[in-house]
Amino acid sequence: MAPALCAICENARALVKRPKNGQKLCKACFITIFEEEIHHTITTTKLFSPGDRIAIGASGGKDSTVLASVLKTLNERYNYGLDLVLLSIDEGIKGYRDDSLETVKRNAIQYDMELKIVGYDELYGWTMDQVVETIGKKGNCTYCGVFRRQALDRGAKMLGIKHVVTGHNADDVAETILMNLLRGDLPRLARSTSIVTGDESSEVRRSKPLKYAYEKEIVLYALHKKLDYFSTECIYSPEAFRGSARTLIKSLERIRPSAILDIVRSGEDMAKLVPAEVTGISHCKSQKVSLSSADGEEEGAGGCGSNGRSSGGEMAEMEKKLQEDEEASSREFDVASITPRKANGQRHDRIGGRNGLKKDPGRKLTRQTLGTCKNCGYMSSQDICKACMLLEGLNKNRPKMEIEVDVEDEESSTLRRRMEGLALAAG
DSSP states (O other): OOOOBOTTTSSSBOOEEOTTTOOEEOHHHHHHHHHHHHHHHHHHTTOOOTTOEEEEEOOSSHHHHHHHHHHHHHHHHTTOOOEEEEEEEEOOOTTTHHHHHHHHHHHHHHTTOEEEEEEHHHHHSOOHHHHHHHHOSTTHHHHHHHHHHHHHHHHHHHHTOOEEEOOOOHHHHHHHHHHHHHHTOHHHHHHHHSSEESOTTSSSEEEOTTTTSOHHHHHHHHHHTTOOOOOOOOTTGGGSHHHHHHHHHHHHHHHOTTHHHHHHHHHHHHHTTSOHHHHTOOTTTTOOOOOOGGGSOOTTTTOTTOOSSOOSHHHHHHHHHHHHHHHOGGGGBOGGGOOOOOTTSOOOOTTOOSSOOOBOOOOOOOOOOOEEOTTTOOEESSSSOHHHHHHHHHGGGSOOOSSOOOOOOHHHHHHHHHHHHHHHHHO
8 A cells, every 4th residue: 555645745755643633744744834833823812022032931841842942943934033031940859850950951052042940949948849748749739830830930030031931732721621620610711721821011921832732743743853852750740630631631532633622612712701800811911912914924813712723714703603692691690590481471480489580699709800929029819829828838837938928818817727728638
């Protein structure tokens, strides 16, 4: 049987079968298409402006290494005008992070980029090895996740940078959507589905240029480009709740390869139903500034949340329909409370009222207002940020951090006790 030819150039032998859609491509066409899809995501969602200084969250793994390589390539190919810097977080995990940081150091030389490394011990006085020794392996990813997000932002501020890009891919986003659905946390689901966290007024924005790229295709790209990356998984991550979500996502992908992007799109659609005053963001609000449109792309093509394959027309129609649905008054009522009409044509709700349409008070969603932590001064929607809450529990039997909490209101006190309870339960 003759070897299959590339579906794009129809000349070279096909070496890659895309996990996303099963398309058979040669090595060169696959690399080009992968890069062009990332370029399409960047331009249609208007992630950058010429002259921006961008910090790439670099862990040494496949995602961040591919992100650094692709951004360097696209920056030179399309003249983005970006100043790219590598920012790494040293969580203090012996046998894992210390080895992966050696990869990051090599990448910094290979890509000719400045490298900044910030450690947990420097910021918090604790390494993750010490945290795990104190609380055990259950719940340790909660600590690391909170610390790491804050460390990225604080590291960027040290560099005078207001925009951090991370290597989160479509699989990661789908896992996060599933986790927040299982938790019933719609405000967080809405924020996590956005390709950008924060806006021009934020001290530090975070974005995900690889949001629509499959993990398997990222691995294929790294393989065919012969990129230098670290492939060992974190020694503490098997205990994470995310691991269960990942297993389910991979099972769904085997049955239906498009399931990952389907979940991402569904999460985006659900996010639009959550009020902006609750999430603290407005749809597409953080994507105002664009690169030069000299690349020939029609401005706004693909719309907010484009997956890099849409021409934009069908997405615009879908968004218009969703907007109409959101404004429909029927969305304010509890469908479950409606019973069939009685013989006299009147409706009765479950309580027995006449009219039948009973307004659903629903669960109260807390309004998110961004401020600063009274302890460390880091941006937070609470008076005391989550990192300081966790540190207070860890430091109970150790000297306090340099800055003490001056005032603690009732809401912060409640949150503190809750976080301490979680820490004790984790132990």
